[in-house]
Amino acid sequence: MSQSKVSQSKESLLASRVGELVANDFRTAHLFSQYGIDFCCGGGITLERAIKRFDADEAALLEALMAFETEGDKQQGLEQLPLPDLLNYIESTHHTFVREKAPLLIEYSEKMVRAHGENHNEIKPLAGWIRALVDDLMPHLMKEERILFPAILGLHNQVEMQNCFGHIGNPINAMQYEHDDALQIFEKIRELTNGLVPPAHACTTWRVCYASLAEFEADLKQHIYLENNILFPKALALTA
Numbered sequence: 406m407s408q409s410k411v412s413q414s415k416e417s418l419l420a421s422r423v424g425e426l427v428a429n430d431f432r433t434a435h436l437f438s439q440y441g442i443d444f445c446c447g448g449g450i451t452l453e454r455a456i457k458r459f460d461a462d463e464a465a466l467l468e469a470l471m472a473f474e475t476e477g478d479k480q481q482g483l484e485q486l487p488l489p490d491l492l493n494y495i496e497s498t499h500h501t502f503v504r505e506k507a508p509l510l511i512e513y514s515e516k517m518v519r520a521h522g523e524n525h526n527e528i529k530p531l532a533g534w535i536r537a538l539v540d541d542l543m544p545h546l547m548k549e550e551r552i553l554f555p556a557i558l559g560l561h562n563q564v565e566m567q568n569c570f571g572h573i574g575n576p577i578n579a580m581q582y583e584h585d586d587a588l589q590i591f592e593k594i595r596e597l598t599n600g601l602v603p604p605a606h607a608c609t610t611w612r613v614c615y616a617s618l619a620e621f622e623a624d625l626k627q628h629i630y631l632e633n634n635i636l637f638p639k640a641l642a643l644t645a
């Protein structure tokens with residue numbers, strides 16, 4: 406790649422909105438999480454402004470983003486998926502991920518409580534927040550799968566459906582509140598865990614737990630971004 410092409414690409418990346426970059430290639434969400442950039446609620450600003458606001462390493466981040474571009478296996482832009490495929494994608498990817506990983510987070514944190522809970526004050530509250538997160542997320546997934554997603558599919562297929570919630574905006578609002586709650590729990594977890602950085606003396610389970618939490622947080626933010634910013638606006642547009 407020529408130098409001019411590289412710098413053009415850097416300029417266009419810096420001028421792109423963070424939310425657009427995530428919608429076009431969801432692998433970038435993991436990257437933005439690693440660099441502390443909020444792509445979920447703060448996705449409306451350009452990458453250049455986000456780098457300044459979150460004090461991220463511009464050169465390293467651009468290099469990583471450009472590596473995605475040159476890999477040539479870009480994930481399909483989810484924004485263009487038809488609604489039924491988008492619903493399937495969310496369930497098969499993100500809901501499955503939560504169900505697979507949540508029990509592991511509980512297992513690791515309970516192990517940490519048994520091994521270190523008496524000597525390290527952050528461990529018991531951490532296990533409590535993980536349990537609260539899982540207890541919130543499991544019924545949330547079920548409400549989406551059993552109530553909201555079928556209703557969205559019904560709207561898409563123009564099928565008259567009996568429901569108990571009135572306008573589709575009502576369950577969408579409820580789900581958005583629950584998304585905010587889950588993200589707030591992660592803020593508490595980050596405060597308790599020094600931003601998910603294990604202390605030097607941490608054992609393997611401790612390190613695996615923090616790494617798994619970081620992975621879980623990145624997936625959850627992608628998941629919520631997809632629902633709040635792509636799925637829900639599409640569903641609401643069907644009622645306009």
Ligand SMILES: [Fe+2]
Binds near residue numbers: 499500546549
């Ligand atoms: Fe979901």
Ligand SMILES: [Fe+2]
Binds near residue numbers: 545632
């Ligand atoms: Fe959700």
